[in-house]
Each structure stands twice: as structure tokens, then as C-alpha cells.
Amino acid sequence: MSPGAMEPPMTGTPLLQADDLRKTYGGFVAVDGVSLTLRDGGSLAVVGESGSGKTTTARMIAGLERPTSGRVSVSGVTRAERRGDRLRRAGEIQMVFQDPYSSLDRRQRVRDAIGEVLALHERLSGTALRARVAELLDQVGLDGRQADALPRSLSGGQRQRVAIARALAVRPRVLILDEAVAALDVSVQAQILTLLAGIRARSGVAYLFITHDLGIVRHVCDDVAVMRGGRVVERGPVERVLSAPEHPYTRALLDSVPRRGWTPRRGLT
Numbered sequence: 001m002s003p004g005a006m007e008p009p010m011t012g013t014p015l016l017q018a019d020d021l022r023k024t025y026g027g028f029v030a031v032d033g034v035s036l037t038l039r040d041g042g043s044l045a046v047v048g049e050s051g052s053g054k055t056t057t058a059r060m061i062a063g064l065e066r067p068t069s070g071r072v073s074v075s076g077v078t079r080a081e082r083r084g085d086r087l088r089r090a091g092e093i094q095m096v097f098q099d100p101y102s103s104l105d106r107r108q109r110v111r112d113a114i115g116e117v118l119a120l121h122e123r124l125s126g127t128a129l130r131a132r133v134a135e136l137l138d139q140v141g142l143d144g145r146q147a148d149a150l151p152r153s154l155s156g157g158q159r160q161r162v163a164i165a166r167a168l169a170v171r172p173r174v175l176i177l178d179e180a181v182a183a184l185d186v187s188v189q190a191q192i193l194t195l196l197a198g199i200r201a202r203s204g205v206a207y208l209f210i211t212h213d214l215g216i217v218r219h220v221c222d223d224v225a226v227m228r229g230g231r232v233v234e235r236g237p238v239e240r241v242l243s244a245p246e247h248p249y250t251r252a253l254l255d256s257v258p259r260r261g262w263t264p265r266r267g268l269t
Ligand code: ADP
Pocket: 025, 029, 030, 048, 049, 050, 051, 052, 053, 054, 055, 056, 057
């Protein structure tokens, strides 16, 4: 672990800063003044029920949606200033979605899905490209058999591992995971959460971890922001928010979480 990791969370320029983000659709306010801060190598959960504005917030941060107002900066540089520089922007923030099947090309073998990203972003080819593909797959617990597979012959968990490897291929500073484990069985969820925790510890990538499920945030996140109706109603360290929630909505969310019997360790295969 680098010495910097021991410093208090919010000293210096944050890695990611979202200031007063707003998004309206016609007269409807989907996101209503959301500000979020993520430190280098940190992990922030954004939690709230369906329709609370989590995905819209994530898409604005990733640059997939233009905010009605507000701004997003990475290492103090406003994302809008990078508008003409798509590769550079993509290299800062990557996103993993709930359904990896929809973001993978059905006719493309796993190694080509990852290889094309490497060819574009790192201009790798030949042996170097094959070695980096193998390294990325190894990082997500996949091997040569899966590398030659098409998405349809993989399990849901394996597909999500491919999506994570593909996102990590550009060495992003921030990985946004939007309900990335929501469609998986509980035991597979546990494996993916364990994998994500390990990847962050080794690589120092920061997570914006979006979920409707407050029960899973303690396994991957340091901090949490609770959203309701387009606003953040509570935020703080995960331990504090889970053990002593201050907002009634957070308490209601916590009460709706079923107790689960697994730990990240037991999730290991
Ligand atoms: P969450 O991810 O928390 O479920 P979303 O950010 O997807 O919430 O949606 C927040 C609100 O904004 C919802 O009421 C949704 O219907 C609305 N919304 C999202 N995208 C659009 C859009 N493109 N046009 C109109 N309304 C939208």
C-alpha cells in the first residue's frame, strides 16, 4: 500500500468531484443538486431505491449524459475541458452496467472484446497485446478457455468479469459500477464483490458503486451517499451510516435489507 493511502480521506484535490449536478427531463427533475467527492483509490457507494436518480447521476459523471447544470472534474480538471479528447476522457472514467450481455458484442470472442480496447487505447499488438489480455483476464479470475469463448457460452458472473476486465483495460482512475451485481445470484454476487475489493486493493482504482441494495456496500465501499428523489439525503463512512443512520429514509432502507450470511472471505472460490 502506498504511503498516501494512510492519509485522511479528503486532503488535497479529490480524484473525482461532482458539483451540484442537476438533470431535468422536460419539467421533471431527475437529479436535483447532487455533489459527490471521491478520493484517489477510494470507494463511494451511491444507494437509493429505483428512480432516485442514481443512474442519471452516474451517466453525467461518466460523460454519457450532459448535465442541465453543475460540473464534474477529475484531478481538478473539468471534464467539459476534455470534450474533444474522447480517448483521454474514457481513460479517466469507465462504467460497468447491470447487464454485461447488452454491452458485449455477441459475435466477438472474449479475447477480441478486450483486445480491441487495448489496440485503441494502448496501441498494443501481437505478443504484447496477447500478454496484456491474459493479464487482464487473470485479474478477474478467467483463463484461456474463457478467452476463446463467445459471451453466450459464459455464465452471468463470467460475463460480468469480462465487462470488468474490459473496463480495466484502459487503466481508468475511476470505475463506475451501476447495479453491476444486481442481476447475479447471491453467491455469485459475493464472488464478484470479493473480486472488486481485491482489484481496488492491488490497482488503486477508485469505485463509484451504485446500488439499490444497502446490504452489499460494506463489502466494497468506504463511504456512502444515500439518494432519494434526485437528492443526497445522507452521507458518511459506511460503518457509521449502517450502524447509526441519521435520516429516516436510510433507516427504512436498512430495515428492508435481508440479513445475509456471507462474508467476502467465504465468497472466495
Ligand atoms: P435510478 O438509477 O436511481 O433507478 P434513474 O437515474 O434511472 O434512477 O432515473 C431517475 C428518474 O429520472 C426516474 O424517474 C426516471 O424515470 C427518470 N428518467 C431517467 N432517464 C430519463 C429520460 N431519458 N427521460 C425521461 N425521464 C428519465
